Amino acid sequence: MSEDEPAENISGGETGGGRFDQFQPGDGTSRAETVVDRLGDLYWQKTYGVRESQSDSRANQNAERSGDGQDAFECLVRTILSQNTSDKASQPAHDELIGRYGGGDLAESLATADRDELAETISAAGLYNQKSETITRIARRVEEEYGGATEFDAFVREEDYDAVREALLDMKGVGPKTADCVLLFAGGRGGVFPVDTHVHRIYRRMGIAPADADHEQVRQVLESQVPAEKCGFGHTASIQFGREYCSARNPACLDDPEACPMADLCEQVGVSPETGEVVDPAEAE
Structure with missing residues (x-):
């Protein structure tokens, strides 16, 4: 190796949606x-x-x-953090984010997070202003449309594959690779x-x-x-x-x-x- x-990898492993075999x-x-x-x-x-x-x-x-596995919203956040950067850079950003905003409903915490504070928290991942905006916007949408991270997780795991993928791709800032990582590592697809x-x-x-x-x-x-x-x-x-x-x-x-x-x-x-x-x-x- x-x-x-x-x-x-930030999208896989025990903390990223699965186990090692x-x-x-x-x-x-x-x-x-x-x-x-x-x-x-x-x-x-x-x-x-x-x-x-x-x-x-x-x-x-x-x-x-x-x-x-990891819940779908956290997997989505992890994958957004990994966009255009390495795991070595995005992993610390994820750890800092969970340390500051985890412990409850992550979507609810991030939906109301101060933008500058969130950007500082994830700065190790690069493009932190853009990523903080994307994360906050998606967190608000998850709260409004699904009721929170738990309900969003159930939607990703249980609903029809095409419907879930379409819903993910409809979120600004989520492309096919990000959607597919969520489907694979959190959704069990x-x-x-x-x-x-x-x-x-x-x-x-x-x-x-x-x-x-x-x-x-x-x-x-x-x-x-x-x-x-x-x-x-x-x-x-x-x-x-x-x-x-x-x-x-x-x-x-x-x-x-x-x-x-x-x-x-x-x-x-x-x-x-x-x-x-x-x-x-x-x-x-």
């Missing part, structure tokens, strides 16, 4: 699953068990779910594979998803090819792989194709070791 790798490699029926299995050899060698949901046919069909910039780049560069696929299309490809119980781990480990090996501008294969542990699985779409050129896969000839 890399020295820079956090002990747990030993990672079980599969039979490699798809290239995407083979990639995720190899990530299991590189990193934690664990999967994230996710919170049990009472009514999700997608997860019931495919996923083995377990653990009490085990077959959800959140797609951030790293995941979007990696699986198009490998040729697993079409080069011009948008985030939603990449998500659909991965969710159809990766077993439900591996999606949480696949998401977090792919992010680590993107940071360590498959960066946007200087992927490991650029200087030495064999330096990347995925070399035999990757089509290097948009990467040309011969010329040193690296472009977005959608721009590759």
